[in-house]
Amino acid sequence: MDESWRNELQEFLAIPSVSADPAHREDVKQAGEWVCDFIRRAGGSAELTPFGEKELALGEFPASHDPDNAPTVLVYGHFDVQPPAPLELWESDPYELTIKDEWAYARGIADDKGQVFILLKAAQRLVEQNALPVNLRFVCDGEEEIGGTTIVDWIASDHVGADAAIIFDAGMLRIDVPAFDLATRGLVAFDVKVRTGERDLHSGMYGGAALNAIHVLMRLFQSVLAGPDGRLPEPLRQGIAAPTPEELAAWATLPPGSDELRDQGARALDATAAEQFYTRTWAEPSADVNGIIGGKPGLRNTTLSVQASGEFTIRLAPGQEVDVIGAAAEQLLRAAAPEGADVEIAWTGSPPSLFRPDAPAIQLGLDAFEKVLGVRPLLVRSGGTLPIMRALADKGTATIFTGFALPESNLHSPNERFLVRYFAQGVDTAAELYTELGKLPTT
Numbered sequence: 186m187d188e189s190w191r192n193e194l195q196e197f198l199a200i201p202s203v204s205a206d207p208a209h210r211e212d213v214k215q216a217g218e219w220v221c222d223f224i225r226r227a228g229g230s231a232e233l234t235p236f237g238e239k240e241l242a243l244g245e246f247p248a249s250h251d252p253d254n255a256p257t258v259l260v261y262g263h264f265d266v267q268p269p270a271p272l273e274l275w276e277s278d279p280y281e282l283t284i285k286d287e288w289a290y291a292r293g294i295a296d297d298k299g300q301v302f303i304l305l306k307a308a309q310r311l312v313e314q315n316a317l318p319v320n321l322r323f324v325c326d327g328e329e330e331i332g333g334t335t336i337v338d339w340i341a342s343d344h345v346g347a348d349a350a351i352i353f354d355a356g357m358l359r360i361d362v363p364a365f366d367l368a369t370r371g372l373v374a375f376d377v378k379v380r381t382g383e384r385d386l387h388s389g390m391y392g393g394a395a396l397n398a399i400h401v402l403m404r405l406f407q408s409v410l411a412g413p414d415g416r417l418p419e420p421l422r423q424g425i426a427a428p429t430p431e432e433l434a435a436w437a438t439l440p441p442g443s444d445e446l447r448d449q450g451a452r453a454l455d456a457t458a459a460e461q462f463y464t465r466t467w468a469e470p471s472a473d474v475n476g477i478i479g480g481k482p483g484l485r486n487t488t489l490s491v492q493a494s495g496e497f498t499i500r501l502a503p504g505q506e507v508d509v510i511g512a513a514a515e516q517l518l519r520a521a522a523p524e525g526a527d528v529e530i531a532w533t534g535s536p537p538s539l540f541r542p543d544a545p546a547i548q549l550g551l552d553a554f555e556k557v558l559g560v561r562p563l564l565v566r567s568g569g570t571l572p573i574m575r576a577l578a579d580k581g582t583a584t585i586f587t588g589f590a591l592p593e594s595n596l597h598s599p600n601e602r603f604l605v606r607y608f609a610q611g612v613d614t615a616a617e618l619y620t621e622l623g624k625l626p627t628t
């Protein structure tokens with residue numbers, strides 16, 4: 186890596202911007218200031234701006250020519266990092282950029298400071314060459330690692346908008362196999378409480394005559410879980426947006442689902458689950474019971490329990506809505522409760538997101554990656570939940586969510602690392618991406 190790049194990046198990585206630890210609050214701000222300083226030094230304007238209870242690094246580079254008629258691209262990244270613990274498992278100082286063989290090591294080097302650096306360096310290059318064809322708006326937050334939603338509120342309240350958005354906070358499927366994430370699943374989380382009497386009872390005296398709260402809870406959960414075919418009950422399948430043929434063709438080239446399960450020591454849910462691994466986890470809803478409290482577990486006893494509670498979550502498929510599925514699940518749960526059981530249900534959720542693969546920004550993005558890397562990114566989805574993606578989808582902003590991290594980058598773990606050559610290739614790719622997006626029609 187170029188000596189001057191190395192020094193700049195080291196400055197950014199050295200700031201211990203651990204958002205989870207209140208003791209590092211000032212460091213998080215300082216990392217945001219670092220982003221703003223970089224943008225100003227590179228010829229843009231930027232300010233660490235208070236928003237709600239936190240602050241965002243907001244910066245702009247106007248297009249080199251005729252910015253009033255140039256497309257606008259929003260670039261998001263985060264400048265906070267995961268705590269480095271356990272420190273004893275690090276082979277180098279987590280806040281010292283260390284290069285060993287083909288890897289560069291430091292906390293945040295892949296998630297996400299190294300990738301923010303790539304996007305900034307690419308902007309700087311095009312500004313210097315007087316060749317930036319788009320207006321770039323940088324918005325970075327310092328609470329991504331703690332699930333903060335300041336960025337979501339900011340996007341909802343932003344009236345300037347953008348013709349496309351770029352997020353480099355993801356990775357390749359494996360070395361030199363880039364991918365764009367076009368969708369995320371949503372989440373509805375339920376707390377369920379059951380009461381079936383005043384006090385616990387002797388099963389010898391009342392068993393067979395009195396309601397058992399644990400049994401009621403089991404019946405409730407049974408009503409919302411997948412059947413033998415692996416599918417959730419029909420009311421929980423409303424609104425699913427089917428993947429496009431282009432996406433299905435890309436998924437068919439991925440490693441077999443049986444490998445994905447085996448590598449994690451997992452066992453298939455049913456006979457077709459492995460074969461349908463990618464559609465099941467990316468394009469279908471799923472439900473999981475996450476915890477149950479009731480009775481006297483671990484002790485042989487003969488108590489008939491009258492209280493039980495549990496948590497379960499539904500991952501929503503792209504296309505589904507929190508309110509519709511939350512209400513449908515509550516109805517199924519209540520319908521499964523026998524006469525005499527008091528059932529309390531509370532739920533809250535976060536919506537899924539979905540971007541069209543044929544959107545011009547996505548196609549231009551694929552072209553840019555292919556030009557530099559020689560391989561067209563695969564169109565994939567994420568089974569997890571990412572509120573910023575939905576906020577951008579709601580604005581109609583086509584979003585290129587991708588990146589250069591790798592499965593072996595040790596994200597959120599000791600010895601976080603990034604392939605050294607991906608800094609140069611990443612900056613080339615990001616510069617090509619900004620350039621290609623210059624072809625977007627302006628709104």
Ligand SMILES: [Zn+2]
Pocket residue numbers: 263296297329354
């Ligand atoms: Zn991240």
